[in-house]
Amino acid sequence: MSNPRIEFCGEWYDVHPDEPFYIGRDADLVIDENPFLHRRFLAVSKENDLWWLANVGTLLSATVTDDSGQVQAWLAPNARLPIVFPTLNVLFSAGSTTYDFTIHSTSDYFATSQLTSASSGETTVGPITLTTSQRLLVVALAEDILKQNSPGRGEIPASADAAARLGWTQTAFNRKLDNVCEKLDRHGVQGLRGGRGKLATNRRARLVEYAVSTRLVDADDLILLDRNADDAAESTAGLAEPPA
Structure with missing residues (x-):
């Protein structure tokens, strides 16, 4: 060896x-x-x-x-x-x-099967599925890391910055973050839950680590951020148009 x-x-x-x-x-x-x-x-x-x-x-x-x-x-x-x-x-x-x-390394004691993806806008890793908005949230937090071409480092944005990236209010972002962390915690993902039933304070970092390492999200999902921005721009433009 x-x-x-x-x-x-x-x-x-x-x-x-x-x-x-x-x-x-x-x-x-x-x-x-x-x-x-x-x-x-x-x-x-x-x-x-x-x-x-x-x-x-x-x-x-x-x-x-x-x-x-x-x-x-x-x-x-x-x-x-x-x-x-x-x-x-x-x-x-x-x-x-x-x-x-x-x-x-040359270690090959074990082998694993590949991931499979659902076809309804959800990503599946074992029993865990993400809704479209949950996946958007995770990709926004992991964006800098997913853009890397080789192992290295990436910054995790503050919740306010990630919410702005998605065009969400801070309240909506925090609620969705609570939901996705609670979902993963129910599936046994460690590090998302603090003491006495509270969510961990460093949950954003742990969420990104888990999601990227298990391929819950990957670089192909980055396009979702652009689509979300385009949809938001179209909605804003439509509101700004004067009545006919």
Whole structure:
């Protein structure tokens, strides 16, 4: 079994079995100088003939998926998981920025089937479906990340900016955000629910991580934002026309 390689922002990093490879603000792979990011957040190491990805931080969590997006795990602090797929995608957020990188290896212990899409304006990942407006909301939040051509970083807009992008009121945006987070939480998606029945304060970041990593939305959905803007412009123009 050859050693894994990590791809981030168009650059490749080699991992060796004799010592852990750290990822963070001050590590073997320097992700960013973001003060919200741990100095050492994640580590790739070899133990008992298996390669492992471990969360060595204390606050942040990461979303990890296989290349198909069908297998997804939430890697909390002090947790670790074996690298058993040829391609492993890792997403995490620090502050308002979401980062992603890819671990490439020759591991092929498991295989997964591909995603399927519904034909009625809804996206399906397992049992989870999004309505058109819910998908618009998620795409607006994930727009910067979906525009990337390779693993790297992207900014998650504030709720007010995302609402303006969609032409929605802040109240409507927050209500729809509540609805989609509650839907995913009911389907077992971790990190969207805070304590005592409340939604998590960092739910926008976690929502984007999950949606992008599991292919709930992808770059093909970006056209929905343009269509929504065109529809809004036509509606505004129609209202502005004087009566015949």
